[in-house]
Amino acid sequence: MKTAVYRRARFNAAHRLHNPVLSDEENAKLFGKCNNAHYHGHNYVLIVKVVGELDPVTGFVVDLKWLKELIKEHVTDRFDHKNLNLDTEEFKEVNPTAENIAKVCYQILRKHVGQELELQVRLFETENNYVEYPA
Amino acid sequence: MKTAVYRRARFNAAHRLHNPVLSDEENAKLFGKCNNAHYHGHNYVLIVKVVGELDPVTGFVVDLKWLKELIKEHVTDRFDHKNLNLDTEEFKEVNPTAENIAKVCYQILRKHVGQELELQVRLFETENNYVEYPA
Amino acid sequence: MKTAVYRRARFNAAHRLHNPVLSDEENAKLFGKCNNAHYHGHNYVLIVKVVGELDPVTGFVVDLKWLKELIKEHVTDRFDHKNLNLDTEEFKEVNPTAENIAKVCYQILRKHVGQELELQVRLFETENNYVEYPA
Amino acid sequence: MKTAVYRRARFNAAHRLHNPVLSDEENAKLFGKCNNAHYHGHNYVLIVKVVGELDPVTGFVVDLKWLKELIKEHVTDRFDHKNLNLDTEEFKEVNPTAENIAKVCYQILRKHVGQELELQVRLFETENNYVEYPA
């Protein structure tokens, strides 16, 4: 049987929900106050789950210090204190909904986590709203 | 791969654990102080999980504002500040254990969430006790 | 300079807000859904603060095991899984608002905590509403 | 002895730390990544404390439903999903540090809370940073 390990990280960013292929009216209708042209922001909480076999020598699935640094280098240093729509390549053309942010975080991390390991991310946008990818 | 979205809601209610087909002695033995004839109560926390495909236009699985309103209209407005045993149809003949409350919340919401979407509810009765349906 | 120690405890109870000297209409108007005749309930969280001098031998203000037992014996065993309006002497004629519950908890504990020690209680009714006595 | 009541509320906003009387270099040096020209954001948590005498008829210091609505009308509806620097009058010329946001929330609410009541606000910018005004 496999074991899962989880690491929690945080980043604070501004965003607006906006799909440039839609009209302003459609964006306003779909996204309401989340479409505010001047942006709003969140304290995002990211939880990264890695599933694999226990290494009998270390007693680790993966070294959580390594996972902590991986998340810092590739995700939180990239997004923390940024405007997701303006300051990042990832959301120039992708609407930064919690769902899409989780998917992007997954895709970034997937390249750096060995293929023998399963990966999943959970992203909290608020204490009441959160998402998971893949489900 | 699919994405999961979660919405947290809360309601405060009174209940007692009691199965009317059992004798008072059996109820007292099975349910202990939770069988108190005058009721006790909880701050229930309900987390609703919906799993589906990401809509490429909105970047949503479902609009979380819609899910928030759905939970409010069909669950929390129905149960908040109520006595579950006395004030609700659902628990007139169903023992309001956390397990049964979760199942009832699921059954209520299932009718309003499209069949292409998976649904699961988690219900916290206390910070130490919680349940999930379906598992 | 003095030191404060805090102990957190919890109890789950039913109540309704109702002042028997008022008419039903006045109670309904003042207390809204909290006046529901069949009661509702909460997971109350009680935090007891004791302030005093550090004992140089033990390094304690008071033994927190003693404080834990004191709260259990005099407060949480008394109120847990009870209907505050029906099952307790304290709230037979006192409206069990969070403010009054905190004050009653303070008055109960005050008798058992040495007069050289300051005492204060904080009571959470929900994650968004809490009170403190004395302020 | 008086009683304190507390109400917690939340709002999500974008901001940047920037004092327009300083040069860009000075702003960058003083505020670091919080000075990002494109803004970042937070899930602010606001806790409002009101201290007064218990009303013997209601068992309330103030009606927490009233306090909830007051905070919503005057604070969270004003700041939620806004860019504090661009979308609000209060922070056009005031640097939106947590300290200043707390002070502004206090000043707004102070006008609507009776002078016989003491008022204090606590504002969480992150789970690790928070402020209180007045201390």
Add this chain to the structure above:
Amino acid sequence: MKTAVYRRARFNAAHRLHNPVLSDEENAKLFGKCNNAHYHGHNYVLIVKVVGELDPVTGFVVDLKWLKELIKEHVTDRFDHKNLNLDTEEFKEVNPTAENIAKVCYQILRKHVGQELELQVRLFETENNYVEYPA
């Protein structure tokens, strides 16, 4: 469809990460400050998940009071206020990583939970690091 019930418990223990088959240098390199010869410690949070069919008479999967006592008798009384490396049989030759502690808790509880029930444990070592067995 089955239902899951969860029970949360806590224990405070000292440990060090150390594999006696490795040299001191290798242990220091692998485990860093977690290898401190004098130990450090944690407030471990254990969440036990049991999945099964709802009993139509009780409305329970299993009685959570029974599960609470089971965890106390077999896990938290065994590990609380202990040095995992020195005071327990389980970790005399097993490196007490969070992964291994979770696995040991699972193996202990598995013997006492009926085979018709699925079992899983989650163990928090810190608010940012946690593991789950089986995944």
Add this chain to the structure above:
Amino acid sequence: MKTAVYRRARFNAAHRLHNPVLSDEENAKLFGKCNNAHYHGHNYVLIVKVVGELDPVTGFVVDLKWLKELIKEHVTDRFDHKNLNLDTEEFKEVNPTAENIAKVCYQILRKHVGQELELQVRLFETENNYVEYPA
């Protein structure tokens, strides 16, 4: 009116409650399982409060990045992943109760925080037990 700022930090350490001037029997009686000769441990949470005047240029009481680094350099780097009784000068002859740890943290930080600023520390030993110095 002054403003308070708070910074939260964490460290994980082993300790035992033991006063070397007392006999083993007295220590065992006073401190119970906390006296375990092989130590146990905690995830300590430290909250540092600084009270002062708002700087009109920065909108800060003190720069929270500075306070974060100060706590890291002088407190958490010193105590994290340590055995407080064996690895630290501060608790060689001082019983590491939560009260004494809070007082030591205060005394360490007091030297580095300007005398025009008030200082207070709160230390959580568990989610249910915490202390504050000075009260």
